[in-house]
Amino acid sequence: MHASHRNLIIAAIGDDSQHLSWITGSEARSFDLALVYYGDRPNAFRGEADYYFAQPGFKFPLLADALEHLGDRLDQYDYIWAPDDDLAASTEHLNRLFKIASNFQLPISQPAIAAGDVSYQVLRQQPQILLRYTGFVEVMCPLFSRDALRLVRPTFRESLSGWGLDWAWTCLVDKRRMAVIDAVGVNHTRSLGAGEAYRRFAERGITPADECRKLMHKYGLRGPRTHVRRRQLKYGTLRCEAVDLAGRPIVVGPPWWKRFGRAA
Numbered sequence: 085m086h087a088s089h090r091n092l093i094i095a096a097i098g099d100d101s102q103h104l105s106w107i108t109g110s111e112a113r114s115f116d117l118a119l120v121y122y123g124d125r126p127n128a129f130r131g132e133a134d135y136y137f138a139q140p141g142f143k144f145p146l147l148a149d150a151l152e153h154l155g156d157r158l159d160q161y162d163y164i165w166a167p168d169d170d171l172a173a174s175t176e177h178l179n180r181l182f183k184i185a186s187n188f189q190l191p192i193s194q195p196a197i198a199a200g201d202v203s204y205q206v207l208r209q210q211p212q213i214l215l216r217y218t219g220f221v222e223v224m225c226p227l228f229s230r231d232a233l234r235l236v237r238p239t240f241r242e243s244l245s246g247w248g249l250d251w252a253w254t255c256l257v258d259k260r261r262m263a264v265i266d267a268v269g270v271n272h273t274r275s276l277g278a279g280e281a282y283r284r285f286a287e288r289g290i291t292p293a294d295e296c297r298k299l300m301h302k303y304g305l306r307g308p309r310t311h312v313r314r315r316q317l318k319y320g321t322l323r324c325e326a327v328d329l330a331g332r333p334i335v336v337g338p339p340w341w342k343r344f345g346r347a348a
Contacts (some may be wrong), residue, residue, distance in 0.1 A: 091115035091182040092161040094135075096146040098280055099123045101169035102273055107132065109175025114182055115165070118154070120146045142281060143168070144223070144249060148240035151233075162186060164233050167225040170279060173270040181227065181268040184215065188327075190265075191232035191257040194221045198269025201276040205320030209269040216266060216326040216336060219259040220317055223250045225270065232257050239299075245285055245292035248299030255303045267329065 093115050097103055107117060118135035121128055122142075130136045137150050147166055151158065158164070163182050167173075173181075173195065185193050196209035206218055221227075223246040228236065235256045239249050254262070285292060300306060316322040323337030 089114055089116050090160070090162045092118060092158075092164045093178070094118040094120070094147060094150060094164060094166055095169055096120040096122055096141075096143040097129065097169040099125065099128065101129070102172040103129070103169060104132065105172040105174060106178055107175060109177075111176045111179060113175045114179045116161075118150060120150045122146060142244045142246070142284070144240040144246045145244060148237065151237060151240075158230070158233075162230055163227060164230070165225070165227045167270070168279075170272060170274040171225055171270045172273055173268075177268050177270070181265060184265050184267060185227055185229070188215065188263070189229070189261075190215075190227075190263050191229050191261055192221045192236075192253055193227045193263045193265055194225045195227075195268040195270045196264050196266045197224075197272055200272025200274075202272065203276060204317040206317045206322050207264055208320065210266045210336070212329055213266040213336065214327040214329050214331070215263045217260060217262065217324050218264050218317070218322060219262050219324070220254060220313075221250060221262050221264070223247070224272070226250070226253075242302075243295045243299055244288070244290050245281075245295050247292040248296035251296070251305050252299050252303045255305070 091114055093106060095103055097119055103117070103119065107113060116134040117132070119129055119133040120137045120139070122140050135154065137153060139146065139149065163185050165178070165181070177195070181195050194207070197207050198209045202208060204222060207222060210216070236253050239252045242252070243249050300310070321338040323335065326334050326336045328334050
C-alpha cells in the first residue's frame with residue numbers, strides 16, 4: 085500500500101487483534117497503518133497494512149525496531165498513535181482523535197476508555213467533555229506528536245512489559261499539556277492482565293510491577309506527591325483543567341457523578 089497521510093497508527097499485534105475496526109469505517113481514513121505482527125502465521129494481516137513487519141517480541145521494543153526501520157519516513161507524520169491490539173475503535177473516531185490532538189497541539193494524549201477494564205479510573209470517558217489535561221497518559225494507547233515521539237522513543241527499550249514508561253514520559257515532555265480526549269472513546273476488549281503478553285511475561289520471568297518500580301526510581305518519581313497522584317489517577321479523584329464540547333475552558337474533578345465542572 086502507498087503511505088500518503090499525515091498521521092500514523094503503529095501497533096504490535098497478535099492473531100486476535102482488533103485492528104480491522106480501525107480501518108473499516110465508512111469515512112475515508114486520515115492515517116496510515118503500520119503493523120508489527122508477533123504471531124506464528126506467515127504474512128498474517130500483511131494486506132491490511134501500509135507498512136508491515138513480522139518478528140517476535142513485546143510491544144514497545146517491537147515498536148522501537150519498527151520505528152527504526154521506518155527511518156526518515158516518520159518525518160511525514162504529525163501524529164503517531166501506538167495502541168494495544170485489543171482496542172476497538174472506528175475509523176471515524178480515530179480521524180477525530182488525530183484532529184483534536186492536532187488542533188490543541190497536544191504532545192502526548194490518548195482517547196478515553198468507553199468500555200472495558202482500566203487501570204486508572206481517570207481514563208474513563210466522561211460526558212460533555214472534549215478533553216482533560218490529566219498530566220498522564222497510559223501505555224495502552226498513547227498518541228504522540230512527532231516531536232514528543234522523538235523525545236520518548238529511547239524509553240521504549242527500558243521496559244519489556246511497557247509498565248512504567250508512561251510515568252517516565254511525564255518527565256520528558258510538558259505534562260501540563262498531556263490529555264485524555266473524552267470526545268473519542270475506545271473499547272478495551274480484553275480483561276486487564278489476560279492477554280497473551282502476560283503469559284509470555286511469566287514464561288520469561290518478567291514482572292511488570294518490578295519494571296515499573298525500577299523506572300519510577302530511575303526518573304525520580306518517588307515520595308508522597310507521586311503516591312498521591314497515582315491514587316488520584318487510579319480512583320478517578322484527580323481535579324484538572326479541561327475543555328467542554330463547546331470549547332470552553334472548565335475545571336473538572338470529583339465526584340464526576342455529582343458535579344460536571346465549573347468555569348475556569
